[in-house]
Amino acid sequence: MDKYHNCATQTNPLTVEKVAVANLPTQFGDFKIAGYRSLTSSEEFVVLYKGKMEAKVPTLVRIHSQCLTGDVFGSIKCDCGPQLHKAMELIEAEGRGAIVYQQQEGRGIGIINKIRAYALQDKGADTVEANEKLGFEVDARQYQQCAEILFDLGLCQVKVMSNNPDKIQALEQAGLKVVERVPIEVEAKEPAAHYLKTKKEKLGHLLGS
Numbered sequence: 188m189d190k191y192h193n194c195a196t197q198t199n200p201l202t203v204e205k206v207a208v209a210n211l212p213t214q215f216g217d218f219k220i221a222g223y224r225s226l227t228s229s230e231e232f233v234v235l236y237k238g239k240m241e242a243k244v245p246t247l248v249r250i251h252s253q254c255l256t257g258d259v260f261g262s263i264k265c266d267c268g269p270q271l272h273k274a275m276e277l278i279e280a281e282g283r284g285a286i287v288y289q290q291q292e293g294r295g296i297g298i299i300n301k302i303r304a305y306a307l308q309d310k311g312a313d314t315v316e317a318n319e320k321l322g323f324e325v326d327a328r329q330y331q332q333c334a335e336i337l338f339d340l341g342l343c344q345v346k347v348m349s350n351n352p353d354k355i356q357a358l359e360q361a362g363l364k365v366v367e368r369v370p371i372e373v374e375a376k377e378p379a380a381h382y383l384k385t386k387k388e389k390l391g392h393l394l395g396s
Contacts, residue, residue: 216279238283240341247284269373334361
């Protein structure tokens with residue numbers, strides 16, 4: 188059996204390695220937490236998962252990009268923290284699933300530049316315009332190694348909890364079989380309204396009204 192656990196579309200060696208696994212009881216339920224590191228960069232990843240990971244069983248997954256402001260500090264400028272918690276709730280309810288938490292803050296620009304982008308937003312720029320004014324790509328994130336982590340867990344067929352079509356396409360291109368997209372819309376407070384409008388209109392996110 189290769190490193191991709193019989194996923195027929197994948198034969199390349201992994202460029203990530205698992206370095207630690209532990210139990211993580213949370214307010215949403217009991218999970219396993221695993222730490223991975225990239226073999227090609229300094230990036231590290233955290234994976235929360237629950238239940239038996241099986242190649243032939245379509246399994247809930249989410250690729251969640253680090254959002255220190257939303258996930259930790261409870262910012263209501265975005266919907267990131269509530270989305271993460273909703274994904275944990277859905278996995279707990281189903282009894283099986285995984286969340287890959289990647290360090291690519293601010294769509295890949297890092298926390299300091301994200302704060303600079305926030306300052307531009309305070310002056311009227313939207314999130315796309317702020318990144319561009321700072322000289323960055325609109326979205327510089329990469330998902331190949333996130334997919335490799337899901338392969339390493341033993342998954343081949345996934346139900347992706349995401350509103351971002353780029354993430355879904357990236358996982359498919361990496362060789363995972365996406366059998367379903369699970370919308371993950373949460374109630375957002377007023378400061379996030381402009382942010383979500385930009386996501387829908389400029390980034391093509393699959394959001395309702």
